[in-house]
Amino acid sequence: MSRYAPVPFPDVKLEGRFWHERLETVxxxxxxxxxxKLAEYGILDSIKLPQPPPPLRFPRHPNGFTxxxxxxxxxxxxxxxxxxxxxxxxxxxxxxxIEAIVDDFEKAQAPDGYLNCWYLGREPxxxxxxxxxxxxxxxxxxxxxxxxxxxxxxxxRRWLEIMERYLEHIYSSFGTDLGxxxxxxxHEELELALIKLYYLTGERKHLDFAAYLVNERGQQPPHYxxxxxxxxxxxxxxxxxxxxxxxxxQSHKPVREQDKVVGHAVRAMYLYTxxxxxxxxxxxPALKHACEVLWDDVMExxxxxxxxxxxxxxxxxxxHDFDLPNQTAYAETCASVALIFWxxxxxxxxxxxxYGDILELAMFNGALSGLSRDGEHYFYANPxxxxxxxxxxxxxxxxxxxxxxxxxxxxxxxxxxxxxxxxVAFHLYGGIATAVAVAGTRVSLREVSNYPWSGDIKIHVxxxxxxxxxxxxxxxxxxxxxxxxxxxxxxxxxxxxxGYLTIHREWAKGDVVSLDLPMPxxxxxxxxxxxxxxxxxxxxxxxxxxxxxEADNPGGRVQRLKLPRTAELKAETRADLFDGVVTLKxxxxxxxxxxxxxxxxxEPPRESEATLTALPYYLWAxxxxxxxxxxxxxx
Numbered sequence: 001m002s003r004y005a006p007v008p009f010p011d012v013k014l015e016g017r018f019w020h021e022r023l024e025t026v027x028x029x030x031x032x033x034x035x036x037k038l039a040e041y042g043i044l045d046s047i048k049l050p051q052p053p054p055p056l057r058f059p060r061h062p063n064g065f066t067x068x069x070x071x072x073x074x075x076x077x078x079x080x081x082x083x084x085x086x087x088x089x090x091x092x093x094x095x096x097x098i099e100a101i102v103d104d105f106e107k108a109q110a111p112d113g114y115l116n117c118w119y120l121g122r123e124p125x126x127x128x129x130x131x132x133x134x135x136x137x138x139x140x141x142x143x144x145x146x147x148x149x150x151x152x153x154x155x156x157r158r159w160l161e162i163m164e165r166y167l168e169h170i171y172s173s174f175g176t177d178l179g180x181x182x183x184x185x186x187h188e189e190l191e192l193a194l195i196k197l198y199y200l201t202g203e204r205k206h207l208d209f210a211a212y213l214v215n216e217r218g219q220q221p222p223h224y225x226x227x228x229x230x231x232x233x234x235x236x237x238x239x240x241x242x243x244x245x246x247x248x249x250q251s252h253k254p255v256r257e258q259d260k261v262v263g264h265a266v267r268a269m270y271l272y273t274x275x276x277x278x279x280x281x282x283x284x285p286a287l288k289h290a291c292e293v294l295w296d297d298v299m300e301x302x303x304x305x306x307x308x309x310x311x312x313x314x315x316x317x318x319x320h321d322f323d324l325p326n327q328t329a330y331a332e333t334c335a336s337v338a339l340i341f342w343x344x345x346x347x348x349x350x351x352x353x354x355y356g357d358i359l360e361l362a363m364f365n366g367a368l369s370g371l372s373r374d375g376e377h378y379f380y381a382n383p384x385x386x387x388x389x390x391x392x393x394x395x396x397x398x399x400x401x402x403x404x405x406x407x408x409x410x411x412x413x414x415x416x417x418x419x420x421x422x423x424v425a426f427h428l429y430g431g432i433a434t435a436v437a438v439a440g441t442r443v444s445l446r447e448v449s450n451y452p453w454s455g456d457i458k459i460h461v462x463x464x465x466x467x468x469x470x471x472x473x474x475x476x477x478x479x480x481x482x483x484x485x486x487x488x489x490x491x492x493x494x495x496x497x498x499g500y501l502t503i504h505r506e507w508a509k510g511d512v513v514s515l516d517l518p519m520p521x522x523x524x525x526x527x528x529x530x531x532x533x534x535x536x537x538x539x540x541x542x543x544x545x546x547x548x549x550e551a552d553n554p555g556g557r558v559q560r561l562k563l564p565r566t567a568e569l570k571a572e573t574r575a576d577l578f579d580g581v582v583t584l585k586x587x588x589x590x591x592x593x594x595x596x597x598x599x600x601x602x603e604p605p606r607e608s609e610a611t612l613t614a615l616p617y618y619l620w621a622x623x624x625x626x627x628x629x630x631x632x633x634x635x
Contacts, residue, residue, distance in 0.1 A: 001280055001288075002351040004425050006344070007434055009414030010087040010153070016431020016449060019412055021579065022368070026409045027085045029375035034078055034402055035097055037395045043071045047104045049121040058397050063242040065133055067398045069118045072139040073189075075101060077403035079146030079159075084410035087153045098150060102159045105143075109162060113169030115143070128173060128181065129232055132225040132241065132249070137185030137213075140166060141193035148196050167194075171209055176216075183224050184213045186249045188267050191274035192341070195281070211278055214271070214287075218246070218254045225251065248315055256290045261297045265310030265317040265330075266400075269338030276345035288349060295346060299358070305524055305538050305630065306369070306545050306617055307362035308382050309335040322529035326385035326631055333370030333379060333401035336362045337408050344415060347427065351418075353499015356427045357477040359415065363408075363428070364452060364543045368618040370405045373578060378402050379621070384630040387557065388550065392621055417445065423470030425500065429457050429515075439469040443507070452542050453573070453582045455479070455517030466508040472500045473515055478542065483516040517542070521569035521584050526631070536631035537563060539584055539614050541571060546584055546614035550626030553613055555590070557627040561612050562589040562635035578619055588612035589635050607635075 014020045038044050042057050046068070060066045079101065082094050109115045116136050119127040131137065140163075147163040150156065174181050185191075194210035197203075216224070223246065246252040247262040250271050261268055272294055279288035301321035303309060308331025310317040311324055316332055343359035346352075370379045377392035380401050396402065418425045419436045424443065429451040435444045444462040451457065461471060475482050475496050484491040484501060493501055503513065519542040526533035539546040548558045567586040574583050590610035612632075620628050 012413030025375035076142035081407035083149035141189035265335035307366035336366030
């Protein structure tokens with residue numbers, strides 16, 4: 001397995017315009033506005049455990065569930081995102097808000113360490129009775145990730161110590177030892193948080209419990225969720241399970257036996273992220289193989305061209321192979337963010353560029369589309385076609401995606417570069433600077449580019465003293481005709497292995513690697529099994545997927561446009577649009593709707609010539625309502 005590990009995001013400075021702008025927006029607008037919304041919707045008040053508890057802000061569903069059971073997780077994710085922001089720029093106001101939240105959690109914590117504000121405030125006698133539905137371990141995972149992030153940035157241990165006390169309570173309650181419950185979370189998340197804590201502290205118990213949660217999942221008979229259901233009111237629980245089987249929570253069979261990706265998309269991605277982490281840490285080939293099989297299933301049958309995951313709103317997840325509807329696509333923002341987590345872990349198992357390709361695709365398209373340009377509006381679902389009805393919202397009854405996208409952007413620097421004792425690997429490009437320890441010396445690295453708009457990339461390699469080591473460059477799978485030079489001398493790109501070109505030499509101050517990635521606009525076609533995309537084409541340039549939006553193509557719904565197969569796609573730099581983007585233009589055909597007076601007729605519609613303009617998908621729905629389509633009919 002790979003010896004490479006990511007350079008932590010606080011050590012990576014974002015200098016390129018694209019990510020610097022997104023980061024500044026998140027720091028100055030997104031994170032402060034999210035705190036205001038947490039207060040406005042009563043989420044911050046809920047951790048004060050008001051007595052008597054106020055009426056529910058969001059009533060129970062017919063199955064007895066309310067989203068308020070996982071409000072703790074929203075607070076935890078905000079702390080995590082805000083902590084990442086502090087790593088870029090300390091802010092006394094944000095720190096004070098975090099400390100105030102920690103005060104409330106510290107007061108709320110039970111003497112035995114238990115910490116879940118829903119149960120402590122409303123159902124203290126029912127804790128740990130419904131892991132299947134009520135998110136206790138999921139909440140703990142997000143609180144833990146927030147505590148780890150805050151400690152890493154500030155060095156303050158109080159919040160982390162509160163969570164460590166909670167973990168000791170959990171460890172004493174669950175496991176395979178006599179007298180413990182053999183339970184695990186219905187919504188995976190704690191697993192990957194525990195592995196982060198293991199990396200922070202080196203304490204094996206955290207890794208072991210993460211392994212227990214993964215290994216115990218799906219073991220039967222009996223199934224643990226059946227056991228706890230029987231224990232609740234003799235099996236006659238008022239909270240019935242809305243889904244007919246345990247595929248929803250990926251607990252239908254042990255994880256090493258799973259070969260199809262099923263159920264809730266975010267839960268699946270969090271589980272697979274933890275499985276990949278454990279495969280690496282425990283050198284577990286069976287777990288690694290399961291991850292690879294599941295990865296292939298997603299890539300070959302279940303992922304949208306934007307790296308969106310999960311077509312169905314019913315289960316917020318997967319249905320059957322090649323079921324990828326466009327206008328009703330769910331493609332939850334959280335799922336694409338979680339796919340990035342999984343892709344990064346898979347990438348570091350073998351340093352295979354196919355994982356880097358998907359990481360990049362999800363980063364620029366499926367995930368980033370969830371956050372508006374102004375930083376204060378969001379998409380929960382990310383359809384690939386719109387009649388103009390969907391609009392971005394400023395909050396959601398289930399605000400999980402809001403903090404997921406902000407914590408991603410605030411920590412995006414951690415996905416660019418990895419190091420080993422004898423090398424440096426570049427996975428993403430976009431303008432960054434960092435300094436790393438390699439081959440016994442300190443090496444300053446500066447990658448300069450206007451990526452993703454341009455593939456002209458320069459990497460300055462400046463070791464404190466001359467040293468021999470590898471510099472590995474990811475050559476994206478979408479790239480054709482890439483060229484590489486070191487100090488003006490050509491390097492054979494054909495020597496790349498698994499998507500990475502390795503340059504081994506003695507490096508000295510002033511060395512420069514030039515990477516040229518041509519970015520022609522291309523057509524993308526879907527597998528014939530994706531029947532909803534038959535006869536249609538998507539447009540892509542570099543890592544960006546494009547869409548046709550009504551704001552750029554006025555005159556009616558964009559579904560009227562058809563793109564002839566022979567039409568040339570031209571890239572056009574637009575300095576006047578969103579502070580500078582590259583659009584695509586092509587000569588197209590447009591259907592005339594005005595002549596129709598009946599619903600059906602025997603004569604075909606008239607077509608006239610038109611110019612089609614395409615915009616990067618992540619930017620759609622930032623200029624008011626209007627129709628949009630990714631898959632364009634090909635004429």
